[in-house]
Amino acid sequence: MEKIKRIDDITLIPEMIGEAGIENEVTISPEAMTGIFKDMDVTVSKPFDVHYVVEREKDSDTICATVDVRGEIEASCSRCLEPIRHTVDLHLKTAYLPALPDMSGDLEAERSSSETGYYRNIIRLGDYIVSELGLSLPLRFICSEDCKGLCPGCGANLNREECRCETAPKDPRMKKLMDLKDKLRRK
Numbered sequence: 238m239e240k241i242k243r244i245d246d247i248t249l250i251p252e253m254i255g256e257a258g259i260e261n262e263v264t265i266s267p268e269a270m271t272g273i274f275k276d277m278d279v280t281v282s283k284p285f286d287v288h289y290v291v292e293r294e295k296d297s298d299t300i301c302a303t304v305d306v307r308g309e310i311e312a313s314c315s316r317c318l319e320p321i322r323h324t325v326d327l328h329l330k331t332a333y334l335p336a337l338p339d340m341s342g343d344l345e346a347e348r349s350s351s352e353t354g355y356y357r358n359i360i361r362l363g364d365y366i367v368s369e370l371g372l373s374l375p376l377r378f379i380c381s382e383d384c385k386g387l388c389p390g391c392g393a394n395l396n397r398e399e400c401r402c403e404t405a406p407k408d409p410r411m412k413k414l415m416d417l418k419d420k421l422r423r424k
């Protein structure tokens with residue numbers, strides 16, 4: 238069995254793939270996964286599982302891959318900042334066609350869609366999985382659709398506590414305004 242430490246390491250040699258196909262299941266350590274999400278404010282504490290099946294279409298140069306990716310990411314809710322767990326359960330399916338002569342060396346960039354990619358002497362399945370994984374994540378994590386977030390005035394987590402702005406205004410300008418209001422009311 239080949240040693241796969243990172244998702245990017247998943248590559249295949251087209252000549253080695255017959256109609257019977259290749260099936261493999263690899264476990265990627267949390268450390269290696271964290272590298273993939275380095276630009277995001279997330280952590281990974283459990284290993285990811287990647288299962289893939291790669292087959293050649295009958296009498297054809299077309300190679301088909303199906304991939305399942307399972308794991309968990311820890312992030313913070315962008316509204317209330319509470320820690321949340323985001324489950325990754327990705328099912329990918331892509332075909333690989335022989336590259337055209339005028340295509341660049343970076344065949345992952347030459348993809349016509351997430352379902353159609355190209356190969357020369359190697360199939361970089363791992364690079365495809367990494368980019369699809371990135372695309373599958375939300376731009377902002379939220380703990381729930383109706384998360385009320387933090388009060389911008391007092392910082393109270395409005396999901397579980399009352400806003401304290403009314404009783405103890407933090408902003409001195411607000412306090413003056415309230416005093417003035419009181420005075421006017423008393424007149």
Ligand SMILES: [Zn+2]
Binds near residue numbers: 316317380384385
């Ligand atoms: Zn939240």
Ligand SMILES: [Zn+2]
Binds near residue numbers: 392393400401403
């Ligand atoms: Zn408040």
